[in-house]
Amino acid sequence: MGVLGIFKKGLTKTRNFFSESFTKIAAGTGHFDDDMLDEFEETLVRADCGLPASSDIIDTVKASIRKTGNDSREAVMDVVRKRMLEILGDKTSFELEEGKLNILLMVGVNGTGKTTTAGKLAARYKKAGKKVIMAAADTFRAAAVEQLKSWGERTSTAVIAHPEGADPAAVVYDAVQAAKARKADLLIVDTAGRLHNKKNLMDELAKINRVINREAPDANIHSLLIIDATTGQNAVLQAQSFAEVAELDYIGITKLDGSAKGGVAIAVAYNSKLPIILAGLGESVEDLVDFDPIDFVNSLIE
Ligand SMILES: Nc1nc2c(ncn2[C@@H]2O[C@H](COP(=O)(O)OP(=O)(O)O)[C@@H](O)[C@H]2O)c(=O)[nH]1
Numbered sequence: 001m002g003v004l005g006i007f008k009k010g011l012t013k014t015r016n017f018f019s020e021s022f023t024k025i026a027a028g029t030g031h032f033d034d035d036m037l038d039e040f041e042e043t044l045v046r047a048d049c050g051l052p053a054s055s056d057i058i059d060t061v062k063a064s065i066r067k068t069g070n071d072s073r074e075a076v077m078d079v080v081r082k083r084m085l086e087i088l089g090d091k092t093s094f095e096l097e098e099g100k101l102n103i104l105l106m107v108g109v110n111g112t113g114k115t116t117t118a119g120k121l122a123a124r125y126k127k128a129g130k131k132v133i134m135a136a137a138d139t140f141r142a143a144a145v146e147q148l149k150s151w152g153e154r155t156s157t158a159v160i161a162h163p164e165g166a167d168p169a170a171v172v173y174d175a176v177q178a179a180k181a182r183k184a185d186l187l188i189v190d191t192a193g194r195l196h197n198k199k200n201l202m203d204e205l206a207k208i209n210r211v212i213n214r215e216a217p218d219a220n221i222h223s224l225l226i227i228d229a230t231t232g233q234n235a236v237l238q239a240q241s242f243a244e245v246a247e248l249d250y251i252g253i254t255k256l257d258g259s260a261k262g263g264v265a266i267a268v269a270y271n272s273k274l275p276i277i278l279a280g281l282g283e284s285v286e287d288l289v290d291f292d293p294i295d296f297v298n299s300l301i302e
């Protein structure tokens with residue numbers, strides 16, 4: 001199965017929700033009136049596209065109908081598809097810079113899939129022949145360190161870890177030294193996501209960043225916020241909160257497979273203006289694909 005196939009399979013629940021709802025609207029006449037557009041907006045909200053993005057999409061449809069007089073299903077769907085693509089932006093990906101240490105900082109609330117995505121990414125870059133190291137900077141729970149180590153074993157990736165309760169910045173310090181000594185291409189830093197204590201989290205991430213900037217000033221450094229699609233609008237709030245405590249470059253959305261809330265990608269892109277670069281579509285190592293806005297929209301609206 002190609003990437004598009006995997007993507008479509010992962011988004012089955014969301015697509016079914018969309019198409020069941022969409023086909024009911026304007027099915028009889030093939031044209032949209034104001035009531036149907038309201039219903040359409042409600043469907044977008046129920047698929048977790050968020051109220052601001054959903055209103056924006058429907059306002060765009062209304063403006064287009066006013067301008068062209070075309071309220072056919074086909075024309076409306078076309079406008080919806082185009083507006084969604086504008087909201088999601090161009091396809092973006094995290095590219096390794098050759099001959100440099102690349103560092104990817106995984107951030108996000110506990111349980112969203114940071115460690116799993118770190119493991120999947122390690123596998124991806126190992127497969128591409130890159131030297132990868134992972135840092136277990138979620139020292140808050142012993143299980144978190146063990147989980148990353150187990151991904152390290154599964155993907156034959158070195159994991160730098162300290163005992164539970166250690167200073168995460170000290171782990172990162174050791175990991176950067178190891179990455180430099182071994183001339184690694186990529187260092188993936190797994191962090192803890194205690195968002196309920198914003199001050200602590202901010203301090204912790206700031207300290208990690210200071211260590212990275214001091215010890216690897218020439219590195220290509222990016223941060224990746226992981227959000228869990230099944231949490232719907234909560235994911236939007238998480239993105240907002242993390243943007244307040246850390247500089248974010250990219251977003252990865254996990255668990256798109258298990259949820260009918262795939263529309264959350266639209267909501268998060270609309271609110272955060274950050275590019276979504278990865279989609280998690282399952283728990284196994286191969287269940288990670290690059291997020292392609294065109295594939296995504298085509299998977300939702302057939
Ligand atoms: N179905 C599904 N489960 C996932 C995905 N990504 C992570 N998980 C599961 O979500 C749970 C939490 O993931 P974990 O990586 O430990 O989250 P962390 O606390 O952010 O590090 C684990 O049971 C993972 O197997 C995904 O894309 N799809």
Ligand SMILES: [Mg+2]
Nearest residue numbers: 114115138144
């Ligand atoms: Mg974790």
